[in-house]
Amino acid sequence: MHVLLDGTFARAVKWRRMGVNPVSQAEAPSQPAPDPQPPTPEQPARIVGEAFKDPDWGMLVCGRAAAAWGPVAS
Secondary structure (H helix, E strand, O other): OHHHHHHHHHHHHHOOOOOOOHHHHOOOOOOOOOOOOOOOOHHHHHHHHHHOOOHHHHHHHHHHHHHHHOOOOO
């Protein structure tokens, strides 16, 4: 939210609609630390295996899984 408002008010100052950017005086909130939890190798393999109950759907899911996670054995 801070970034959105700061950009908006900065543009208003640039266009001379406002004299100062009040958001620039505020301190931006800290961002939470990222906590990635990638899937285990078994999880995408299980998804692809289930998808191959329909061959067309299985090929689509397998292609997307390979693009996202690397090659997955079905």
